[in-house]
Amino acid sequence: MNTPDTHQGGESDLVQVSLSALEHYAYCPRQCGLILLEDAFEDDAATVRGTLLHQRVDTPGNRGRHTIRTLHALPVWHDRYGLTGICDTVELHADGRILPIEHKSGRYHPGGPADIQAAAQAMCLEEMFHRPVPDAAVYSAADRKRHPITVDNTLRTRVVELARTVRVMLSTTQLPPPVADTRCRNCSMATGCMPKLLTGTRRYQQALTDLYRPHHPTEDA
Known part of the structure; x- marks a missing residue:
């Protein structure tokens, strides 16, 4: 599996960037900065719906269904890229396939910030399980559909670049x-x-x- 390279040495010293921060920054850098630098966050109807949705799926545990084992609220990380976060749902298939599923309350936008977050989850799972995770999915509660994502090199590079950008913002404390x-x-x-x-x-x-x-x-x- 080809993945973007990072600098050699000192990877464990990287400031950890949360997977949710990648999505926030991809959507709006200033929104991400307000949350991370000023600890500012305001709820509205959409964020409340999202919170309620995640309360239903983010109870830690695992369940079996036929040949698929489903893990919920799974902590994940990638030391080399300095990533950390929690997967809403991870499916472990009998054939060895691993599928992270990010849950969103709103509508799905192809190529949007949710793809970044789901791809980052796949990259973390690869690091943890030592096997390729070429696919991910975003479940949209608005249309009750699971939208598949191919975690290709373009998306992987975007994840690494965003992590570096967020890390620079954290180190400089400069609000976008x-x-x-x-x-x-x-x-x-x-x-x-x-x-x-x-x-x-x-x-x-x-x-x-x-x-x-x-x-x-x-x-x-």
Whole structure:
């Protein structure tokens, strides 16, 4: 299985990046920064639905069904890439196939952030079980369908690159700028983020200039 290379040596010293952070950053870097750097998170109807969905599937344990054993809330990690997280569901098939299934309350968007999270789960499972995991799936509660994902090299590279980017953000503690686009309409954190106020407004740019302009007090005559 070909996977992206990382630097050699010192991998265990990498700052751990959660799989959920990869999805947040892929959706909106600023949202990820607000959550990780400022410990900010606001619930709305969508996030509550997601929480309730995960409460149903995230009870640790395993169940058997015919030739498939199903694991729930399985902790996973990848030391070389500095990844850690929890798989909602992992199916262990009798033929040796391993299938991670990420559960989402909303609709599935092909090629979206959920694919990143599911692919990262597959990569972690490969590390833990020492066997290829070429496929994953995203279950959408909105349409009650399981959407298959091929964990190819393009997706794997995206996971590794996002992990590095999130790690840089954590080390610099620099909050990404707001985007102020259609993503903000359905974001529970839009109020605290203030995207429209902070993007490209002359007043905001002037405030930044005034804030960081060196102050030279005038000398008394």
